[in-house]
Amino acid sequence: MALIANLRQRLFRWQSDGTAPTRLGQRRVFILPAGSGLLFAIALVVMLIGAINYTLALGHALVFLLAGIGLTGMVHTFRNLHGLTISPGRCEPVFAGETAHFQLILSNDRTTPRLALELEAEPGAAIRADIPAGEIARINVPLVARQRGWLVLPRVRLWSLYPLGLFRAWSYLQPEMRCLVYPAPLPSPLPERSPSLAGGEQGSEGGEEDFAGFRHHQPADSPRHVAWKASARDTDRPLLVKQFAGGAEGELRLDWQLFDPALPTETRLSLLTGWVLAADAQGCSYALRLPGSDIAGGFGEQHRRRCLEALALYPQ
Amino acid sequence: MSTQARQALDHYAVPWLFAAALLTVAPHFEHQPLWLSLFCGAVFIWAAWLWWSDQRLPGRWLLMLIVAGGCAAIWIEFRTLFGRDTGVALLVMLMALKLMELKSRRDAVVVVTLGYFLLLTHYFYSQSIATGLWLLVALWIVTATLIRIHGGSAASVRGTLRHSAILAGQALPFMLVLYLLFPRVAGPLWGLPQDAHAGRTGLSETMAPGNISNLARSGEIAFRVLFDGALPPRDKLYWRGPVLEEFDGRTWRPYAGITPRPRLDLQSPPIGYETTLEGHNQRWLLALDAPSTLPADSVLSGTLTANARQRLSNRQRFRFASTIDFRFNVSENQPVLNRNLQLPSGRNPRSLELARRWQSEQGSPEAIIDKALELFSAQFTYTLQPPLLGEDGIDEFLFATQRGFCEHFSAAFVVLMRAAGIPARVVTGYQGGDRNPVDGYLIVRQSDAHAWAEVWLADRGWVRVDPTAAVSPLRIETGIAGALAEGEPLPALLQVRTDWLRTLRHRWEAINNAWNQQVLGFDRERQRRMLSAFGIPDADWRNLAVALAVASSLLLLAIMAWALYHRPRRDPAARLWHTALRHLARRQVHCPPWETPLALLARVRAEQAELAAPLARVVDAYLQARYSPANEDLATLRDAVAQLRRWRNT
Numbered sequence: 001m002a003l004i005a006n007l008r009q010r011l012f013r014w015q016s017d018g019t020a021p022t023r024l025g026q027r028r029v030f031i032l033p034a035g036s037g038l039l040f041a042i043a044l045v046v047m048l049i050g051a052i053n054y055t056l057a058l059g060h061a062l063v064f065l066l067a068g069i070g071l072t073g074m075v076h077t078f079r080n081l082h083g084l085t086i087s088p089g090r091c092e093p094v095f096a097g098e099t100a101h102f103q104l105i106l107s108n109d110r111t112t113p114r115l116a117l118e119l120e121a122e123p124g125a126a127i128r129a130d131i132p133a134g135e136i137a138r139i140n141v142p143l144v145a146r147q148r149g150w151l152v153l154p155r156v157r158l159w160s161l162y163p164l165g166l167f168r169a170w171s172y173l174q175p176e177m178r179c180l181v182y183p184a185p186l187p188s189p190l191p192e193r194s195p196s197l198a199g200g201e202q203g204s205e206g207g208e209e210d211f212a213g214f215r216h217h218q219p220a221d222s223p224r225h226v227a228w229k230a231s232a233r234d235t236d237r238p239l240l241v242k243q244f245a246g247g248a249e250g251e252l253r254l255d256w257q258l259f260d261p262a263l264p265t266e267t268r269l270s271l272l273t274g275w276v277l278a279a280d281a282q283g284c285s286y287a288l289r290l291p292g293s294d295i296a297g298g299f300g301e302q303h304r305r306r307c308l309e310a311l312a313l314y315p316q
Numbered sequence: 317m318s319t320q321a322r323q324a325l326d327h328y329a330v331p332w333l334f335a336a337a338l339l340t341v342a343p344h345f346e347h348q349p350l351w352l353s354l355f356c357g358a359v360f361i362w363a364a365w366l367w368w369s370d371q372r373l374p375g376r377w378l379l380m381l382i383v384a385g386g387c388a389a390i391w392i393e394f395r396t397l398f399g400r401d402t403g404v405a406l407l408v409m410l411m412a413l414k415l416m417e418l419k420s421r422r423d424a425v426v427v428v429t430l431g432y433f434l435l436l437t438h439y440f441y442s443q444s445i446a447t448g449l450w451l452l453v454a455l456w457i458v459t460a461t462l463i464r465i466h467g468g469s470a471a472s473v474r475g476t477l478r479h480s481a482i483l484a485g486q487a488l489p490f491m492l493v494l495y496l497l498f499p500r501v502a503g504p505l506w507g508l509p510q511d512a513h514a515g516r517t518g519l520s521e522t523m524a525p526g527n528i529s530n531l532a533r534s535g536e537i538a539f540r541v542l543f544d545g546a547l548p549p550r551d552k553l554y555w556r557g558p559v560l561e562e563f564d565g566r567t568w569r570p571y572a573g574i575t576p577r578p579r580l581d582l583q584s585p586p587i588g589y590e591t592t593l594e595g596h597n598q599r600w601l602l603a604l605d606a607p608s609t610l611p612a613d614s615v616l617s618g619t620l621t622a623n624a625r626q627r628l629s630n631r632q633r634f635r636f637a638s639t640i641d642f643r644f645n646v647s648e649n650q651p652v653l654n655r656n657l658q659l660p661s662g663r664n665p666r667s668l669e670l671a672r673r674w675q676s677e678q679g680s681p682e683a684i685i686d687k688a689l690e691l692f693s694a695q696f697t698y699t700l701q702p703p704l705l706g707e708d709g710i711d712e713f714l715f716a717t718q719r720g721f722c723e724h725f726s727a728a729f730v731v732l733m734r735a736a737g738i739p740a741r742v743v744t745g746y747q748g749g750d751r752n753p754v755d756g757y758l759i760v761r762q763s764d765a766h767a768w769a770e771v772w773l774a775d776r777g778w779v780r781v782d783p784t785a786a787v788s789p790l791r792i793e794t795g796i797a798g799a800l801a802e803g804e805p806l807p808a809l810l811q812v813r814t815d816w817l818r819t820l821r822h823r824w825e826a827i828n829n830a831w832n833q834q835v836l837g838f839d840r841e842r843q844r845r846m847l848s849a850f851g852i853p854d855a856d857w858r859n860l861a862v863a864l865a866v867a868s869s870l871l872l873l874a875i876m877a878w879a880l881y882h883r884p885r886r887d888p889a890a891r892l893w894h895t896a897l898r899h900l901a902r903r904q905v906h907c908p909p910w911e912t913p914l915a916l917l918a919r920v921r922a923e924q925a926e927l928a929a930p931l932a933r934v935v936d937a938y939l940q941a942r943y944s945p946a947n948e949d950l951a952t953l954r955d956a957v958a959q960l961r962r963w964r965n966t
Contacts, residue, residue: 021909036425043429047436052501055630056439057836058448064494068487079879115467130470163463163479
């Protein structure tokens with residue numbers, strides 16, 4: 001087994017750095033007969049014997065024509081992959097347990113379409129691609145994210161049986177792509193809001209109803225708090241945001257320490273992830289505190305992403 | 317792998333499979349029992365209806381049951397499950413039923429493979445030009461089906477058909493090379509089933525009244541002859557088949573024992589010719605009387621019939637030389653002579669009496685022969701529709717009906733001669749032929765089948781006497797169509813008397829002959845001749861294998877070059893820009909694909925300031941060439957790139 005693995009390593013050595021577009025040259029495309037190719041070959045031999053036995057001149061011709069079609073079919077299968085350019089695309093973060101989609105950009109600069117290409121990052125999860133002549137296809141290669149952290153795209157197998165299915169041409173791609181996997185969220189009730197440190201003495205019953213004035217909009221502000229009417233009055237100035245009385249509602253503090261110390265790390269991270277999602281859904285301000293990192297209170301998409309990232313990359 | 321092969325078949329691939337099945341099965345309906353054709357038709361319609369209404373296909377058990385029933389029916393029909401016709405019938409049935417089981421891609425691949433097989437089986441029945449063309453079309457569609465199966469729904473109909481045509485077109489040179497260079501094996505490799513060559517028409521080994529007149533109604537070609545020199549006179553064109561010496565009162569048969577070798581005394585120069593004999597499933601080669609040089613693998617029988625060592629199941633060529641004037645067995649063995657004097661006892665008393673009377677009246681055998689021929693020419697009619705004859709057939713014919721075909725005349729003549737004490741026997745074969753002016757071949761048809769007589773005369777040996785010539789001289793001089801009265805049931809082809817139609821027929825037959833000779837008749841001999849023309853004399857299979865390997869490698873290389881040839885279409889400005897990027901890369905500055913020229917320049921300014929100046933010129937010129945509508949001149953850009961290349965870090 002070690003020998004085979006070694007041989008594989010040597011045969012399929014990857015030379016690109018993985019970030020640049022890769023063009024499939026003839027050294028990168030491998031080809032071998034497929035199952036139905038063997039069936040076809042057996043059929044041809046039987047037909048040839050029949051043609052010889054019954055002295056069928058046209059039978060010979062038919063067998064030879066079919067053999068020629070098989071051979072040219074092999075070249076066509078090879079050509080279906082040869083010259084294809086593959087570049088890495090985007091990859092959106094996912095939660096553990098979900099399927100990550102690595103986008104690969106396949107571009108066909110030939111005047112004939114390339115049909116029935118199949119890509120898979122792990123056995124059994126093939127995805128099919130057809131690229132019309134001179135066009136680009138964005139293919140999302142699925143890969144199940146099992147663990148939080150960085151999911152690195154393993155070697156992707158790209159293959160095709162087109163046109164005749166008698167031969168299978170394949171190539172290995174290893175674009176340098178990784179996908180951030182957040183911990184799988186575990187839903188649980190949010191902790192009690194603690195009064196914010198800054199405005200602890202101001203009454204907490206005010207909540208969002210207690211209008212306190214305007215301030216200029218900042219990128220992290222929720223669009224729900226923009227004072228659209230007030231902003232519309234004076235279009236030269238940046239948007240205004242309504243301020244409510246007090247850190248009043250208080251800030252959610254999602255703290256590692258709130259859990260029972262007996263809980264395993266991963267469970268704690270999952271619970272925290274669930275809280276972050278719940279807090280974000282409520283639109284309230286929240287802070288995240290992990291051993292070794294401390295994210296101050298805030299809200300919005302970027303804040304959420306920062307928190308989830310910190311949770312995803314928390315050292316094991 | 318298996319998961320891929322088991323992929324479900326998309327809905328719109330199914331009509332392709334129907335088309336492939338129909339194209340490969342339909343021509344077989346001509347040779348099959350009617351019930352099988354009807355059964356296949358019903359299954360086709362059922363499968364098409366299931367597809368159209370998008371219903372579930374029948375279950376496996378039902379299909380198994382139908383297959384078992386079909387096999388049983390075929391067994392009842394053919395009484396065997398082996399053999400050519402049975403095999404074809406089974407394949408046709410399986411093909412039809414497989415359409416009820418189209419679930420996965422693997423099923424579809426099975427249909428296509430069956431289709432390819434069925435294509436081959438058509439050649440059992442015909443290898444004509446028309447069959448060849450039809451099967452080429454079928455092959456095209458079947459291959460397109462295979463492409464469609466693997467291309468899935470993204471493959472357009474047009475694109476699929478085009479791709480199939482391209483594949484077949486590129487495969488043609490391979491076919492040609494293989495056809496010419498593949499070492500040919502003379503079949504058969506093993507014993508063929510009984511029905512391998514069923515239904516061949518031609519002379520049979522025995523002669524009873526009606527045999528030859530039935531054969532004469534067929535316009536089928538028996539053989540073609542190409543003479544080296546001029547065509548001998550028509551009345552000398554006697555092509556000898558089996559010689560019949562034994563008579564039981566109704567049927568004539570050849571002598572089963574061994575006859576000593578013939579002794580020929582040739583009296584004119586030999587005429588060389590080549591015959592192309594259609595497979596008739598018999599051993600005789602139908603040489604022109606009398607053959608002086610025989611082809612290899614053949615023997616001359618004691619009765620001067622050239623025979624092959626094996627039955628001829630296929631069209632084959634033979635080279636002969638024959639001499640028209642000859643003497644044959646001037647001194648004949650007594651047993652042979654005795655054999656040719658025997659008559660069944662108690663039959664045809666009136667004929668025997670007539671012959672004995674002649675024998676006593678006339679002095680010489682020649683005079684008796686003349687007497688008999690005189691009798692025939694006086695009152696007899698030559699017809700394809702003779703009346704039926706009873707127990708004493710010869711008596712009835714000679715004294716009552718007096719209407720007959722060549723078999724009647726020759727049989728009656730031989731009986732008379734034997735009764736008169738002259739050794740005589742019946743010779744069957746063909747007489748005459750029709751010369752095709754287009755390619756110069758003499759065409760001999762089944763309608764030229766003939767029977768004549770041979771008598772043995774002291775000092776002269778066996779002499780041919782053709783009583784039919786006495787009745788109907790036109791038969792020998794112009795052929796059967798001229799000799800028969802209007803209204804005789806001759807094949808329509810032979811009755812054509814219009815000139816342009818005759819010319820057309822000659823053309824068509826010449827084309828067919830060329831196809832037979834050049835394409836179908838390409839055998840080991842022709843292969844050897846072709847190779848020696850290319851400077852490889854005495855090629856054996858090793859030479860052929862080498863030639864084949866070289867030729868197909870060259871072809872494969874050519875097609876690989878076609879596959880690898882690819883030049884991405886870029887405008888000249890982009891090409892120059894890429895050259896510039898290569899020069900930059902040599903200086904360890906890499907430009908990822910998402911970086912615009914200006915962004916790259918900004919980065920270079922920050923990282924490698926000394927390179928910025930030449931790069932700025934390139935970027936500037938590139939943007940000008942690319943986006944400025946006025947500037948079509950690339951000289952500036954080319955210059956700037958050249959400068960960047962030459963630039964040295966000083």
